[in-house]
Amino acid sequence: xxxxxxxxxxxxxxxIGAGVIGGxxxxxxxxxxxxxxxxxxxxxxxxxxxxxxxxxxxAWERLGTTPRNEGVLAFAESLGEAVDGAxxxxxxxPENLDSKxxxxxxxxxxxxxxxxxxxxxxxxxxxxxxxxxxxxxxxVVGHPFNPVYLIPMVEVVGGKRxxxxxxxxxxxxxxxxxxxxxxxxxEIDAFIxxxxxxxxxxxxxxxxxxxxxxxxxxxxxxxxxFGLRWAQMGLFENYRIAGGEGGMEHxxxxxxxxxxxxxxxxxxxxxxxxxxxxxxxxxxxxQSGHYSIRELERIRDNxxxxxxxxxxxxxxxxxxxxxxxxxxx
Amino acid sequence: xxxxxxxxxxxxxxxIGAGVIGGxxxxxxxxxxxxxxxxxxxxxxxxxxxxxxxxxxxAWERLGTTPRNEGVLAFAESLGEAVDGAxxxxxxxPENLDSKxxxxxxxxxxxxxxxxxxxxxxxxxxxxxxxxxxxxxxxVVGHPFNPVYLIPMVEVVGGKRxxxxxxxxxxxxxxxxxxxxxxxxxEIDAFIxxxxxxxxxxxxxxxxxxxxxxxxxxxxxxxxxFGLRWAQMGLFENYRIAGGEGGMEHxxxxxxxxxxxxxxxxxxxxxxxxxxxxxxxxxxxxQSGHYSIRELERIRDNxxxxxxxxxxxxxxxxxxxxxxxxxxx
Numbered sequence: 001x002x003x004x005x006x007x008x009x010x011x012x013x014x015x016i017g018a019g020v021i022g023g024x025x026x027x028x029x030x031x032x033x034x035x036x037x038x039x040x041x042x043x044x045x046x047x048x049x050x051x052x053x054x055x056x057x058x059a060w061e062r063l064g065t066t067p068r069n070e071g072v073l074a075f076a077e078s079l080g081e082a083v084d085g086a087x088x089x090x091x092x093x094p095e096n097l098d099s100k101x102x103x104x105x106x107x108x109x110x111x112x113x114x115x116x117x118x119x120x121x122x123x124x125x126x127x128x129x130x131x132x133x134x135x136x137x138x139x140v141v142g143h144p145f146n147p148v149y150l151i152p153m154v155e156v157v158g159g160k161r162x163x164x165x166x167x168x169x170x171x172x173x174x175x176x177x178x179x180x181x182x183x184x185x186x187e188i189d190a191f192i193x194x195x196x197x198x199x200x201x202x203x204x205x206x207x208x209x210x211x212x213x214x215x216x217x218x219x220x221x222x223x224x225x226f227g228l229r230w231a232q233m234g235l236f237e238n239y240r241i242a243g244g245e246g247g248m249e250h251x252x253x254x255x256x257x258x259x260x261x262x263x264x265x266x267x268x269x270x271x272x273x274x275x276x277x278x279x280x281x282x283x284x285x286x287q288s289g290h291y292s293i294r295e296l297e298r299i300r301d302n303x304x305x306x307x308x309x310x311x312x313x314x315x316x317x318x319x320x321x322x323x324x325x326x327x328x329x
Numbered sequence: 330x331x332x333x334x335x336x337x338x339x340x341x342x343x344x345i346g347a348g349v350i351g352g353x354x355x356x357x358x359x360x361x362x363x364x365x366x367x368x369x370x371x372x373x374x375x376x377x378x379x380x381x382x383x384x385x386x387x388a389w390e391r392l393g394t395t396p397r398n399e400g401v402l403a404f405a406e407s408l409g410e411a412v413d414g415a416x417x418x419x420x421x422x423p424e425n426l427d428s429k430x431x432x433x434x435x436x437x438x439x440x441x442x443x444x445x446x447x448x449x450x451x452x453x454x455x456x457x458x459x460x461x462x463x464x465x466x467x468x469v470v471g472h473p474f475n476p477v478y479l480i481p482m483v484e485v486v487g488g489k490r491x492x493x494x495x496x497x498x499x500x501x502x503x504x505x506x507x508x509x510x511x512x513x514x515x516e517i518d519a520f521i522x523x524x525x526x527x528x529x530x531x532x533x534x535x536x537x538x539x540x541x542x543x544x545x546x547x548x549x550x551x552x553x554x555f556g557l558r559w560a561q562m563g564l565f566e567n568y569r570i571a572g573g574e575g576g577m578e579h580x581x582x583x584x585x586x587x588x589x590x591x592x593x594x595x596x597x598x599x600x601x602x603x604x605x606x607x608x609x610x611x612x613x614x615x616q617s618g619h620y621s622i623r624e625l626e627r628i629r630d631n632x633x634x635x636x637x638x639x640x641x642x643x644x645x646x647x648x649x650x651x652x653x654x655x656x657x658x
Contacts, residue, residue: 020571145554146571153554180553186541192550195536199528204564207524212515219563221521224509225474225482227563230556232632234548235533241629242349242475300570302643303561310635316628 009176010034014086016079016103018045020052021120022092024148026073027056031149032177034071039082046075056149059301063308080110087112088173090142092120100124101132108134116169118142123190126159137163140170143191150304152180155191231307232316338505339363343415345408345432347374349381350449351421353477355402356385360478361506363400368411375404385478388630392637408432409439416441417502419471421449429453430461437463445498447471452519455488465490469499472520479633481509484520560636561645
């Protein structure tokens with residue numbers, strides 16, 4: 001393969017793996033007018049994807065971004081059928097290196113030579129994913145965030161053998177999906193987002209394990225506290241404001257020393273004993289068990305839509321992605 | 330002191346330390362109708378606090394929570410004058426144990442016996458703060474989040490010698506301020522929020538130090554990615570949804586093993602060399618330097634207000650705090 005096909009709007013997209021992530025990818029592309037063929041060996045595929053698409057349609061209707069014409073969604077009988085004719089193939093299978101490699105081999109045996117192959121992995125290295133491929137230059141990671149049809153960020157990461165062309169095509173495809181792709185320039189385990197998320201997750205597990213806080217308490221500290229800030233500015237821009245007129249350097253010099261304080265148990269990882277898993281499950285049940293997953297999804301999506309609209313009215317951050325999406329719809 | 334004065338709405342509040350946090354505490358209480366006396370030795374106090382109060386008034390006007398009657402704001406000439414007659418004294422001085430202890434000694438020599446004394450520290454242990462006090466039972470930590478007049482969370486932490494009564498009075502006072510106080514039941518370094526924030530901050534510093542990502546890129550991953558989610562649900566409730574119909578235990582069993590992967594550099598702390606401090610300062614300038622701090626504050630507040638109103642319309646999370654605030658105003 002000399003180069004993957006040109007970027008811009010992919011007319012035909014293939015989704016391999018139809019869990020929460022794969023289904024939401026399908027929904028986003030269908031709502032952006034692309035024809036989508038999806039394949040997953042599970043018997044549940046059609047029900048899961050239809051449900052996710054319903055959620056996505058409802059969310060986009062509330063956003064005011066309902067497309068004039070949806071793409072056609074097809075449930076393929078085989079992987080080969082799903083990838084046939086696609087210019088973008090998005091793999092969203094479970095996080096297992098061997099099974100993903102096997103999927104890429106199957107994809108390569110059926111896909112067009114010019115197709116871009118993207119993996120939704122949240123942490124496996126693209127260099128490892130592409131190691132056994134015939135045309136490794138067309139493999140990228142495109143790591144999205146749930147719900148994929150509403151969250152604009154997608155991390156784009158290339159491996160050692162990924163071509164620059166593939167990166168730029170991936171970026172333009174995701175732009176066409178109405179997203180805000182970020183090219184992660186250095187290939188590291190877990191990329192950027194999951195580095196941060198794993199750090200929080202690990203610390204949160206310690207807090208629960210040590211009985212310091214429940215899942216509800218931790219979630220409240222986040223969603224009624226700093227999480228509100230992070231929906232519109234990130235870590236550094238908020239700290240920049242905290243530094244006041246002294247700015248960022250003032251902030252770091254003032255608060256930096258606390259990094260050496262014993263404020264973390266991050267040097268070790270709690271063992272995921274059955275007891276701990278059960279405790280977290282129980283606490284989560286007590287916190288959210290009176291809602292079904294469907295109800296929680298609907299609540300979450302309603303909140304996100306209204307916040308996105310709010311941010312759009314301020315022409316800021318993720319609101320700019322909605323504005324762009326609206327201009328395009 | 331047998332017990333601190335009854336909870337409910339404190340008519341007279343004293344703020345010691347008038348930086349960004351102290352000024353915003355003053356603004357919240359004045360807008361909740363309490364009379365506030367504030368003291369800080371800095372010559373800038375009146376300007377800083379007046380600016381913060383202007384921001385807060387504007388934000389509350391947009392929220393629709395402008396009070397019928399504001400409290401009276403007084404700039405005291407001394408600490409003794411500031412604490413005289415106050416039922417709640419909120420200390421928001423720099424993060425230094427010795428200087429805070431010295432301030433508490435001064436407070437105790439002038440304050441009413443029944444006054445509750447709260448520290449805004451984000452990490453110093455209340456047991457250490459109260460160690461030299463005559464009436465240590467009335468000392469609590471009340472750790473807020475910037476901007477204090479908009480973010481509802483405040484962590485309430487007692488030390489070994491704090492009375493249960495002081496905790497419950499603190500909780501009722503902060504409720505009266507329209508906040509959503511959380512009683513952190515176990516006294517640990519950094520409490521809950523800063524445990525999580527320090528973990529992210531440390532990881533983010535590594536990413537910047539190693540040249541993996543810039544402050545802008547990290548902020549974008551947060552504010553266009555998972556930060557959007559965290560403004561309305563926390564870590565666990567989002568992961569619960571990610572687990573799909575299998576729920577929380579399914580999620581943990583599926584993703585837990587990645588905790589053992591080499592996905593973090595959290596076992597060590599980067600040295601805050603001048604070079605690193607300068608690099609972060611420069612990147613932050615490139616990212617945000619075209620806005621003044623005042624402009625950034627206004628943008629941030631507009632975003633937060635609109636998101637809070639959005640969440641209120643959904644009767645969810647932080648929106649419930651706004652609803653309560655409105656019912657009270």
